[in-house]
Amino acid sequence: MKVLIINGSPRIKGNSSTLVKELEAVFLKENIEVDNYQIASKAIRGCMACNYCYEHHECVFKDDVNDLAKRFQESDGLIVISPVYYGSANGSLISLLDRLFYSSSFSKKFKVGAAFAIARRAGTTATFDELNKYFTISQMPIASGRYWNNGFGRSEGQINQDEEGLQNARIVARNMIFLMKAIKDAKEKYGLPETEEIKFTHFIK
Numbered sequence: 001m002k003v004l005i006i007n008g009s010p011r012i013k014g015n016s017s018t019l020v021k022e023l024e025a026v027f028l029k030e031n032i033e034v035d036n037y038q039i040a041s042k043a044i045r046g047c048m049a050c051n052y053c054y055e056h057h058e059c060v061f062k063d064d065v066n067d068l069a070k071r072f073q074e075s076d077g078l079i080v081i082s083p084v085y086y087g088s089a090n091g092s093l094i095s096l097l098d099r100l101f102y103s104s105s106f107s108k109k110f111k112v113g114a115a116f117a118i119a120r121r122a123g124t125t126a127t128f129d130e131l132n133k134y135f136t137i138s139q140m141p142i143a144s145g146r147y148w149n150n151g152f153g154r155s156e157g158q159i160n161q162d163e164e165g166l167q168n169a170r171i172v173a174r175n176m177i178f179l180m181k182a183i184k185d186a187k188e189k190y191g192l193p194e195t196e197e198i199k200f201t202h203f204i205k
Contacts, residue, residue: 002074002077003027004079005020005034006068008082010090015158016081016083016151026174030174035075037064042064044095045063046094053102058103069104072100072111076111076180078112078113080097083117084123084127101138109138109139112142113132113134113135113142115131118152119152125150145172151169
């Protein structure tokens with residue numbers, strides 16, 4: 001089994017990277033493969049609603065998004081981590097996620113998702129909610145912990161003092177492993193739930 005971790009921080013050795021290591025240790029202990037990706041200083045532009053992906057099943061921009069789509073498709077779970085900027089997620093990360101989820105045509109149904117937000121002080125719950133919306137619109141179960149998935153720290157390494165946040169990350173990782181294994185077993189035993197043709201409702205008269 002494999003988990004894709006997308007680190008939305010521009011800081012290579014920042015607090016988000018420390019959280020990634022905390023998660024990774026749990027996954028590797030349970031023989032779960034970890035595929036790491038970090039935005040860092042990459043230029044990730046936003047969606048321009050050209051709908052190129054409708055016909056070609058990939059984004060028109062030939063950057064990391066199309067490669068990530070393949071890696072996401074091969075994974076059983078996705079973790080997204082973001083620093084908090086003005087009460088919301090890093091703009092580059094949102095641009096990446098918009099295009100990743102919209103342009104990729106494979107089913108994300110029952111891949112397990114989890115999100116983490118890291119801040120000096122505030123804005124984590126709003127960012128956490130923002131990131132979870134990508135999962136809930138895609139029929140992806142969310143691995144939860146014993147608290148909202150917050151991490152606190154401003155300067156490099158300060159998150160190491162957030163013992164509760166790091167403990168919660170370990171709990172989320174273990175719960176994610178359980179869900180991925182349970183879903184894999186359920187697929188083999190029961191198959192997937194019945195699907196319906198998508199209905200689009202517009203309120204234009």
